Amino acid sequence: MTHAAPTKLPEPAILVRDLTKRFGAEVAVDGISFTVRAGAVTGLLGGNGAGKTTTISMLLGLLLPTSGIVRVLGHDMVTDRHGALPRMNFSSPYVDLPGRLTVRENLTVYAHLYGVDGVAARIKVLAEDLDITGLLKKPYNKLSAGQKTRVALAKALINQPALLLLDEPTASLDPDTGDWIRSYLKSYQDRTGATIFLASHNMAEVERLCDDVLVMRAGRIHDHGTPRALIDRYGRRTLEEVFLDIARGHDRRTTHAVRDEGTPPPPSAPPADPATGTGTEAGE
Amino acid sequence: MTPGVSARRVGAIILRHVYLMRSSPVRVIEMAYWPTVQMIMWGFISQFFLTHSDWLVQAAGALVSAVLLWDVVFRGNLGLSLSFLEEMWSRNLGHLFVSPLRPYEHVIALTLMSLLRTLIGITPAALLAIVFYEVNIFDMGLPLLAFFSNLLVMGWVVGLGVSAMVLRFGLGAESLAWVFVFAFAPLSGIYYPISTLPDWLQPVAWALPAAHVFEGMRGVLFDGVFHMGHFAAAVGLNVVYFSGTVALFLWVFHLARQRGQLLNMGE
Numbered sequence: 001m002t003h004a005a006p007t008k009l010p011e012p013a014i015l016v017r018d019l020t021k022r023f024g025a026e027v028a029v030d031g032i033s034f035t036v037r038a039g040a041v042t043g044l045l046g047g048n049g050a051g052k053t054t055t056i057s058m059l060l061g062l063l064l065p066t067s068g069i070v071r072v073l074g075h076d077m078v079t080d081r082h083g084a085l086p087r088m089n090f091s092s093p094y095v096d097l098p099g100r101l102t103v104r105e106n107l108t109v110y111a112h113l114y115g116v117d118g119v120a121a122r123i124k125v126l127a128e129d130l131d132i133t134g135l136l137k138k139p140y141n142k143l144s145a146g147q148k149t150r151v152a153l154a155k156a157l158i159n160q161p162a163l164l165l166l167d168e169p170t171a172s173l174d175p176d177t178g179d180w181i182r183s184y185l186k187s188y189q190d191r192t193g194a195t196i197f198l199a200s201h202n203m204a205e206v207e208r209l210c211d212d213v214l215v216m217r218a219g220r221i222h223d224h225g226t227p228r229a230l231i232d233r234y235g236r237r238t239l240e241e242v243f244l245d246i247a248r249g250h251d252r253r254t255t256h257a258v259r260d261e262g263t264p265p266p267p268s269a270p271p272a273d274p275a276t277g278t279g280t281e282a283g284e
Numbered sequence: 285m286t287p288g289v290s291a292r293r294v295g296a297i298i299l300r301h302v303y304l305m306r307s308s309p310v311r312v313i314e315m316a317y318w319p320t321v322q323m324i325m326w327g328f329i330s331q332f333f334l335t336h337s338d339w340l341v342q343a344a345g346a347l348v349s350a351v352l353l354w355d356v357v358f359r360g361n362l363g364l365s366l367s368f369l370e371e372m373w374s375r376n377l378g379h380l381f382v383s384p385l386r387p388y389e390h391v392i393a394l395t396l397m398s399l400l401r402t403l404i405g406i407t408p409a410a411l412l413a414i415v416f417y418e419v420n421i422f423d424m425g426l427p428l429l430a431f432f433s434n435l436l437v438m439g440w441v442v443g444l445g446v447s448a449m450v451l452r453f454g455l456g457a458e459s460l461a462w463v464f465v466f467a468f469a470p471l472s473g474i475y476y477p478i479s480t481l482p483d484w485l486q487p488v489a490w491a492l493p494a495a496h497v498f499e500g501m502r503g504v505l506f507d508g509v510f511h512m513g514h515f516a517a518a519v520g521l522n523v524v525y526f527s528g529t530v531a532l533f534l535w536v537f538h539l540a541r542q543r544g545q546l547l548n549m550g551e
Contacts, residue, residue, distance in 0.1 A: 023543070054544065060382045063544040085384045095378035095547060098300065098370070105303040112296035113383040139307070155379070 011074045013038045013163050013195035014059060019068035021054050028054040030219035031068070036197060036212075038162075041189055043206035043227075044199040045239075046216030047247045052199040055216070056167055059197070060090055073163055084163075086114060091156035092167035093149065099141030103132060103151050106140055107158060114159035126154045130184065146177035153181065157188070166198040170205060182208055203240035213239070215246055222246055289392065293385050297393035298400075301367055315401055319355045319409035326351040327417040345419035346505050347475060352410055352421055353501060354474045356402060356432055357494060358465055360439020361446070363401030364394045365461035368447040372455055378547040387537045391530060394447070395440050402436060424501075427510045431497045434518040437526055438493045439465070444529040448536040451545070473498045493518040493525070 014036035021029040029051045036042045046052045057063035058070050061081030069076070075083035097106045104123060111119040127133040130150045135143060140151060149169070156164060169185065170178035182205055189196055200206050206213060207227045215223045215230070223230065223246065227239050234242045245251065305312055330347040371377050380390070413419045421428060446460045471485070472494035478486055489495045496514040503511045540546050 021544075053547070057544055057547050060547075062378065062381060062541060062546045064538075064541045082384055082386065085382065088382075090379070090382045092378070092547075094375075096375040097379065098304065098374040098376055100307045100374075101300065101303050102307075105300075109296050109300045109303070110379070110383065112299065113293050113380075113385055115290075115292060115384070 010038060012036055012071075013040070013073060014197060015069070015071040016055075016059075017069040019055070019058060019070055020066045021051075021058060021063065022066045027219050029058070029065075032216075032219075032221045034214055034221060034224070036195060038195050039193045040211045041196045041209050042198070043210035043213045044197065044216065045201075045203075045206060045213060045243055046199075046222075050216040051219040052216055053167065054219075056090075056165055056197075056199055059165060060088075061085070086159065087161060088163040088165065089114075089156040089159055089161040090165045090167075091152045091169060093145075093152070093171045094167065097140050097148075097152065097155060100139055102137055102139055103143075103154075104136040106151070107136075107154060110155050110158050116159055122158065123154075126157060130154050130157075146173050149173055149177065149181060153184070160192065161194060163195045163197065166196065166200075168200055168202075169198055170200070170202055178202070178205070185209060203238060203243055207239045215243070217246055289386075289389055290384075293383075293389050294393045294396070297380075297385070297390060298396055301370070301397045302400075304370065312404060315359070315405040316408040319352070319359070319405050320412060322351050322355060323348060323409040323413050324416065327413065327419070330417070330419075345413075345417075345421070346502065348413050348417060348419045349421050349424070349501060349505065350474045350498060352406060352413065353431055353435055353497065354469070354472070354494075355406055355409070356435040357439045357442070357468075357472075359402040359405045360398050360436040361443040361465045362439075362461060363398030363405075364440055364443030365446045365450070366401075367394050367397040368443075369450065369455075369458055369461060372450065372458075381546050387534055388530070391444065391533060394444070398440060398443060399436065402439070424504055427500070427504045430510075430515055431501055434493050434497050434515075434522055437522040438468075438497075441522070441525045441529045442468070444526075444533050448529070448533045451533070451540055452536045454545075468492055468494060471495065477502065490517075491521065493521045496521070 012035045014034070016035070017033050019029055019032050020027070032051075032055070044052050044055065054063065058065050059072055059077065061072075061077040061084075064078060071077065072081075073084040073087050075081065077084065101109070107123045107126070108119055111122060116122050123136070124133075127136055130153060132147070132150050132154060135147055135151065140148065143151060153169070156166070166185075170181050173181065185196065186209060188194065196209070198206075198209070210227060213224060213227055213230060214221055223233075225233065230242050231237065231239060234245055236242050236245065326347050330344065333347070334344055371380060381387075410421050413421065424431070442465045443461070446457075446464055449457045449460055471481070471489040471492055473480070473489060474494070478489045478495050478499060481489055496518040500511050500514040500518070503509045503514070
């Protein structure tokens with residue numbers, strides 16, 4: 001959690017304040033606030049319709065908020081998104097690359113869009129890193145789901161982003177490929193110190209990768225903390241069990257906390273996480 | 285960050301479409317196929333009319349030239365709108381617009397792709413007209429450049445308008461790319477003078493750049509005169525319509541950001 005500090009803290013990678021998005025009468029995101037520090041890996045959890053994709057779309061500047069503030073890498077994503085876009089990137093299984101273009105052609109196009117220097121060399125390095133050298137001449141639409149995910153990740157890393165936003169990075173992958181992607185993301189973050197913000201339904205993935213977790217429900221940040229802190233707070237063994245409790249409206253947080261600790265955390269201001277000291281600060 | 289046009293980003297979008305054309309020779313052949321078929325058909329019609337029409341005898345190449353020039357409007361429209369539709373068919377809009385690409389850079393790239401596609405489509409037909417019918421549209425000289433440019437820009441206006449409709453209403457509106465432009469054909473005086481139209485319809489026709497271009501074309505072919513008035517009117521109308529359509533596209537893009545349509549648009 002972020003606390004008052006005696007010296008000025010560096011600009012957070014993501015700063016969201018009172019962010020709301022309405023589609024007509026429907027409230028998709030309801031006044032959420034959170035901060036992600038630079039270099040953290042943060043997971044965004046929530047059931048279908050919880051508001052994850054809407055939140056990510058606003059972080060990308062693809063969707064305009066109804067109200068509130070969203071700043072990414074120091075830039076307001078409503079008025080100045082092009083200040084941040086060259087230093088961030090995004091991958092989602094729900095957004096494709098042109099299928100008739102080969103992998104190399106796709107990466108070349110995006111390298112130019114991001115103003116990458118030394119395009120051929122950058123593609124070579126990424127292809128070796130992500131084990132897609134043998135795929136470079138293949139059309140994107142001829143690849144398997146696992147291969148497409150690796151290529152999409154290569155596109156997302158083409159500009160060596162300071163902030164990587166990932167929407168379900170291992171959705172519909174077999175366990176082996178999913179594990180490979182998770183290992184790669186972990187090593188990439190260790191090497192570069194990039195900030196990673198990922199939405200996922202895979203709780204094991206979140207437990208393994210994330211320093212901090214935001215749990216959304218009905219458009220609000222329902223809870224947050226490190227994976228370990230959330231598991232402890234709900235008296236569960238896994239994050240998946242915590243997720244199910246929250247998704248089904250069984251808020252064991254209070255009863256468990258009362259029973260074991262006697263200090264239930266207020267829902268609107270979840271307790272600070274002593275495990276990491278910093279990371280993601282959130283509230284509704 | 286200072287707004288500006290990045291030639292590299294515009295070039296990247298053009299490169300993406302050149303890669304696409306390179307991957308599918310059939311698409312390139314298709315671009316030239318219809319203009320050529322049209323030219324051949326109207327060439328025979330012209331030959332028939334030459335023996336039955338005193339008017340056409342004065343300028344034997346008028347119909348074939350008209351066919352080729354109208355195809356500039358059609359190809360200009362299709363070249364732009366198809367390049368935009370390609371991004372939607374491939375569900376690539378989300379990736380494009382989380383890159384540093386600006387919407388107006390995308391528009392510039394689409395117009396340049398339209399120019400390329402139009403030249404690929406029209407040039408073979410224009411050359412074959414020389415071989416088949418001894419009609420050399422290039423004999424018009426500089427006025428041809430004036431006609432081509434104005435008709436191409438009118439094609440961009442239609443294509444950008446169609447792209448805005450597709451962005452607003454989704455791929456259900458994609459057939460507009462092929463059919464909408466033909467709404468302007470009867471009023472453009474492609475094969476007949478605007479004076480042929482009913483009096484009440486003529487002011488509507490004169491509001492179209494194409495009407496001035498085709499009237500100007502007949503001036504060059506029949507009288508050997510380039511009418512500056514028609515040229516200036518076509519340029520003026522194109523400036524107004526193109527500016528308006530770019531504004532419309534950028535406004536619809538803004539609406540798409542409000543409605544969250546950019547991330548999930550596609551087939």
